[in-house]
Amino acid sequence: MTGHMMRTGNIISSLGAQIRRDIALGWSGRGQALVMLGFFLIIITLFPLAAGPDETQLRPIAIPVIWIAAMLASLAGFTRIFADDVACGWVDQVALSPLPLALYALARAAVHWALTALPMLVVTPLMGLMLYLEPAGMPPLLLALALGTMALTLLGLIGAALTEGARGGTGLLAVLVLPLAVPVLIFGVLASAPADGGIVTPHLMLLGAVLLVLLALAPLVAAMALAEAEAETGA
Amino acid sequence: MVAKPTQSRFGASDRPAAGLVIDGAVLVRGMRVIQPALSHVIAPGGMTLLTGPNGSGKSTLLRAIAGRLRPMAGTITCAAPILYIGHADGLATALSGRRNLGDWAGLNGLPVDVDMIEAALAALAAGPFADLPVRMLSRGQRRRLALARLALSPAPALWLLDEPAAGLDRAAKAGLDRLIATHLDRGGMVMAATHAPLATGRTHAELALEAQP
Numbered sequence: 429m430t431g432h433m434m435r436t437g438n439i440i441s442s443l444g445a446q447i448r449r450d451i452a453l454g455w456s457g458r459g460q461a462l463v464m465l466g467f468f469l470i471i472i473t474l475f476p477l478a479a480g481p482d483e484t485q486l487r488p489i490a491i492p493v494i495w496i497a498a499m500l501a502s503l504a505g506f507t508r509i510f511a512d513d514v515a516c517g518w519v520d521q522v523a524l525s526p527l528p529l530a531l532y533a534l535a536r537a538a539v540h541w542a543l544t545a546l547p548m549l550v551v552t553p554l555m556g557l558m559l560y561l562e563p564a565g566m567p568p569l570l571l572a573l574a575l576g577t578m579a580l581t582l583l584g585l586i587g588a589a590l591t592e593g594a595r596g597g598t599g600l601l602a603v604l605v606l607p608l609a610v611p612v613l614i615f616g617v618l619a620s621a622p623a624d625g626g627i628v629t630p631h632l633m634l635l636g637a638v639l640l641v642l643l644a645l646a647p648l649v650a651a652m653a654l655a656e657a658e659a660e661t662g663a
Numbered sequence: 664m665v666a667k668p669t670q671s672r673f674g675a676s677d678r679p680a681a682g683l684v685i686d687g688a689v690l691v692r693g694m695r696v697i698q699p700a701l702s703h704v705i706a707p708g709g710m711t712l713l714t715g716p717n718g719s720g721k722s723t724l725l726r727a728i729a730g731r732l733r734p735m736a737g738t739i740t741c742a743a744p745i746l747y748i749g750h751a752d753g754l755a756t757a758l759s760g761r762r763n764l765g766d767w768a769g770l771n772g773l774p775v776d777v778d779m780i781e782a783a784l785a786a787l788a789a790g791p792f793a794d795l796p797v798r799m800l801s802r803g804q805r806r807r808l809a810l811a812r813l814a815l816s817p818a819p820a821l822w823l824l825d826e827p828a829a830g831l832d833r834a835a836k837a838g839l840d841r842l843i844a845t846h847l848d849r850g851g852m853v854m855a856a857t858h859a860p861l862a863t864g865r866t867h868a869e870l871a872l873e874a875q876p
Contacts, residue, residue: 438772445769449755456757517751520731524745525770656732 442527443535450539453512458543460508465547468501472555483560490559491569491620495613497555498548498577503602505544506584509536510592510650514657529651537585537646545577568627569620572635576616579639582646583608589653611638682706683728683821683852687737690723696875697723700737703870705852707743707819710843710865713856715872721856722750724872725823728854743852746816747823752809756798760789760808763797764815773815783814787838803830810835813842822846824855 454461475493479485513519513536522532552573553566561569587605615638619631683705690698697720705711713721726732728739729747754763761780768775775783784790787807792800797808810827822843828836843853843862855861 441772442770445766448769449758449766452762453755453757512755515751516755517749517753518755520729520747520749520751521753521767522770523731524729524747526772527770658726658731 439526439528439531442525443531446522446527446532446535447539450535454539454543460505461543461547464501464505464544465551467504468497468548469551469555471497471500472558476558487560490556490561492617493559494552494555494569494573495576495617495620498545498573499580499606499609499613501548502545502577502580502584503605504598505540506581506588506601506605507591507598509540509585509588510654510657511588514592514654519654519657523655529654530647533585533589533650533654534647537581540584541578541581545574545581548577549574565621568622568629568632571627572616572619572632575619575632575635575639576612579612579635579642580605580609582639582642583612585646585650586653589650589657592653592657682709683739683741683743683854685728685737685739688724688727688739689735689737690720690727690732691735692720692723696735698872699875701872702737703868705821705854705868707850707852708847710847710853710855710862710867712861712867712869713854713872714858714869716874719872719874721872722825725749725825725854725856728821729823741821744817744820745823746812746820748809748812748827749823749825752805754797754805754808757796759795760784760793760797760800760804760811763808764793764811767812768815773817775815779815783811784808786814786842787811788834801830803832803835806830807835807838810839810842813839813846816846816851818846818849818851820846821852821854824853824857826857827855828857828859828861 472493475489476486479489510519523529549570552570556566556569557563583605584601587601590604591601612635615631615635619629619635622629622631685701685703688698688701689696690701701724703711713724715721723732725747726749727734728741729745731747753767754760758766761784764780764783765775768780781790784793787810789804789807789811792804793808797805800808806827806829813822816822827839831839840862844865846853847862847865
């Protein structure tokens with residue numbers, strides 16, 4: 429069929445170039461990541477304000493509140509994963525390069541997670557203390573939240589690729605992704621508060637299984653959706 | 664990929680394998696047939712200028728050859744590497760032109776060094792603004808950065824150019840013409856959608872598309 433720029437080109441070096449570009453772009457757009465972090469902090473802060481500073485009320489909802497805040501804040505950033513690259517025609521260039529679109533999508537997801545979800549994880553212990561979470565409860569929460577936000581980002585990858593070119597952007601993406609994120613939320617919340625004190629619970633393993641399935645499928649689905657994605661001006 | 668061609672004027676078998684062969688391609692956008700049965704061949708060293716009124720499917724054909732749009736029927740084959748420069752320049756507006764060009768070369772695994780990037784920028788007279796973020800540049804300047812990729816192209820490639828000269832000043836247009844002439848001399852192929860003449864003085868085929876009712 430159509431030829432690639434360099435058939436013998438090394439996929440790994442192409443992937444490296446793509447990741448370096450994503451990091452440079454992410455760094456230049458770090459204001460966006462800060463806005464998402466602010467969104468995450470504000471959602472959590474609203475709960476003590478609404479429910480009052482009562483320890484017995486806040487502690488039971490601490491973990492669900494942190495999880496829902498992470499989900500909503502993540503959701504706000506998913507439309508950005510492919511929007512600029514499709515609009516400026518970079519996806520066209522990737523499609524003709526040795527780099528498979530699935531690996532390109534995976535690289536986008538990985539860098540997006542590192543720039544948006546990782547800062548949320550860093551401030552989570554602080555937010556947990558505000559909601560009267562015991563310091564001993566932090567490690568399982570952080571571990572589950574790390575796996576959960578990765579799974580969410582991969583769901584967002586599918587949603588972002590599918591809604592690329594469809595009118596209605598963020599709203600459509602939320603309606604598409606949130607129902608699919610229910611298993612992540614359920615296993616994630618259960619794994620965040622293990623009853624017996626051990627960190628590796630069956631719930632955490634199920635969450636990990638969901639993540640692995642998404643890791644295998646999401647880049648492929650995103651690549652199929654991007655295969656003929658086109659900038660508006662390219663018509 | 665594909666179903667039987669509905670109509671075929673060129674057999675793919677008796678053509679040079681290195682060239683571009685479009686055999687009975689049916690191009691569709693949405694529910695509209697843009698080109699009912701298109702056949703065309705470009706041999707190594709050949710250039711085809713795509714002409715036709717707006718909406719006649721010039722960009723669509725280029726995207727189909729680039730593999731970004733599937734023909735409904737017929738086949739498009741090209742063994743050579745393809746370099747596609749469409750309407751969208753493929754530049755990240757937050758990064759500099761030099762950075763964009765280097766990233767593109769890295770993505771394609773092209774063995775380039777700083778001097779080659781510099782020479783590519785110079786070919787389109789894009790050096791003076793290559794270190795500014797692309798968002799600060801004019802349409803013509805962005806076009807020049809996008810076209811600078813051509814100077815890094817491997818020799819036997821097929822260049823697909825969509826209105827390459829749009830927005831270019833006279834110096835940049837001359838640089839583009841020089842790049843095309845050198846590319847053809849090296850056995851490269853060019854297909855360009857254009858309303859203005861490109862690389863005047865070079866022999867070329869013309870493929871005139873007609874707007875479908």
